[in-house]
Amino acid sequence: MAYDAALKELSALLGDALTLSKPELDQHARSESHFPPTPPEAVAYPTSTEEVAALVRICAAHGCPVTGWGTGTSLEGQSQAVRGGVVVDFSRMNRVLEVNHADMDVRIQPGLTREELNAELRATGLFFPVDPGANASLGGMAATRASGTTAVRYGTMRDNVLGLEVVLADGRVIRTGTRARKSAAGYDLTGLFVGAEGTLGLITELTLRLRGQPEAISAAVCAFDTIGDAVQAVIDTIQMGIPMARIEFLDTASVRAVNAYAGMHFPEKPHLLVEFHGSDSGVAEQAEVFGGIVADHGGADFAWAQKPEDRSALWTMRHNAFYAILALRPGCRSVVTDVCVPISRLAEAVEGTIADLEAHDVTGPILGHVGDGNFHAILMFAPEDPAEEVRATAAAGRMVERALALGGTCTGEHGIGLGKRGYMEREHGEGWQVMATLKAALDPGGIMNPGKLVPGNG
Structure with missing residues (x-):
């Protein structure tokens, strides 16, 4: 062996x-x-x-x-x-090590999941906001610079990791960052390891920023005749400075899948799912303004979910959309991909993707975090049909090319890993080689997660 x-x-x-x-x-x-x-x-x-x-x-x-x-x-x-x-x-490294209530931060081990952390924090009035949908480990979320449904208000893991403990490729242990909320002391090593996907070292401890649990939460769902109408409603909401906690998009195919999977009865049209956090009066005011924007863009079937159980059902539906889509074709597999573009180009990117999938006979419902221009496609193929897998993979590539042409990125939150190394040079140019230089300096033997992210990695 x-x-x-x-x-x-x-x-x-x-x-x-x-x-x-x-x-x-x-x-x-x-x-x-x-x-x-x-x-x-x-x-x-x-x-x-x-x-x-x-x-x-x-x-x-x-x-x-x-x-x-x-x-x-x-x-x-x-x-x-x-x-x-x-x-x-x-x-087995999954403990909460220290909660600092006054400073609103927490020190944890990397194997702790986000749901486990928030269960521990429930009695403190604090919570950790980054929600990628899956109950991922927080170490893995930092390594992949995860984000998710709440990033439009609370940011990604990049914005919520204050410091790390990291084991380097030679066994040295370093600490990056501090519990201070800002620093001008040298290189941002925390930022270097957040998103490095384990290619530079192993994260063994994290210090995370926490937030206060909001006094009031209100969520809503509404339908639109076109994707362009839904996206323009989002753009207007953002430009008016309304602080949305979540704003998610499901295309017609995704809504059809959710209806079949969860016994829902949403109109088979593009939908927005939104959530506001704040005081009772603040949330009420935000909801009223947003309702007016929706009406201006032809939104219909506007329904609020203010009870905790109704909100939970709404977001459970969103997080289970992936499984609902797979259930459309039992036995199929999928290329799950994401891209991110400037919000002003989002409708163009989504509509272009839908047209491309139809032209190439690829089944690929679309959903995403429209508040920050990030969307996903679940491109399905039958394992016994190699030609269909080729079409799905090619469609994913064209999604990336389209996003880059619109000033975007090949991935908003899924990361690079194996699947998107081929697009890094196009997006970063010589910057990708700089990443390889950093990798070689910190891991000259190339043992840390070889074959991923950077050129020449194993």
Whole structure:
């Protein structure tokens, strides 16, 4: 077996916390993406930073690849061990270490999920706002610079990580950032590791910014005749400075899927789902102004959801839209992709994508975070039909080309991983080579998550 010497030393270090069990290797061979399984040689379950550092030092000495694992929900293959080696599963490093109520921050281990953190915080009046939909680990969310439905108001992981503890490729442990809300002290190392997808080191601790739980929350859903009408309503709302907490878009095909999956009865038209956070009077005023904007753009079937159970049902429907779409064609797989464009070009990007999918016979419902110009397509294909998979993959590529031509990016939140490395040079030019230079400086042996994100990575 490859890396036998490294595995022998790791077994002595970790004991039963290192496994070569085939079922566990298979479990850690895949993600929620369309990429084929790539099992590692071993899976490690460390319980401390010291164990992670010792593990990395052993792997570095033997040139053994190291891939971090949170919950395996990545959509571009970031957590798959494409060069084998050891997957480091952080599920046993999942504690809340310190809550600082007065400063509204928290120190945690990387295996803690966002839902677990918010359950711990429930009695404090604080919450962590970044919500990518999946109950992802917070370490994985930082590594992929995750965002989600609430980013339009609260920002992405980039905006909510104050500091990190990171094990580098040679086993050194560094701390980045502080609990201060700003700093002018040198390079922004926290920002460097947030979004590095584990290619520069393993995150073993995070300090996160928290927010106060809003006094009042109100949500609504409304239908529009066209995508352009829905998007223009969003643009007008943003330009008026109305502080939306969430504003989500579902195209007609996504609404049809949700209706069939959840027994809903929404009109089969493009829909917006919105949510406002604030005081009772503030939320009421925001809702009234937004209702007027919707009416100006021909919005119909406008319904508010103010009871917690109604809001929960509304956002559960949105988060389950992926599974609802897959249920349209049982047995099919999907290329799940995202792009992000300037909001003023969003309708053009979405309408162009829909026309392209129709022209190339690709089934691909569209939904997304219209408040920040980010949208997703679930491009479905039958596993037994290679030609259909080729059409779906090609359509995803054209989505990216369209987004870049409109001044956007190849991914707003899914990240690069395996799936989008081919677009990095087009988007970043020589900047992509600078990323490779940073990678080589911090990981000269190329052991940290090889095959991902940067050119020449393993």
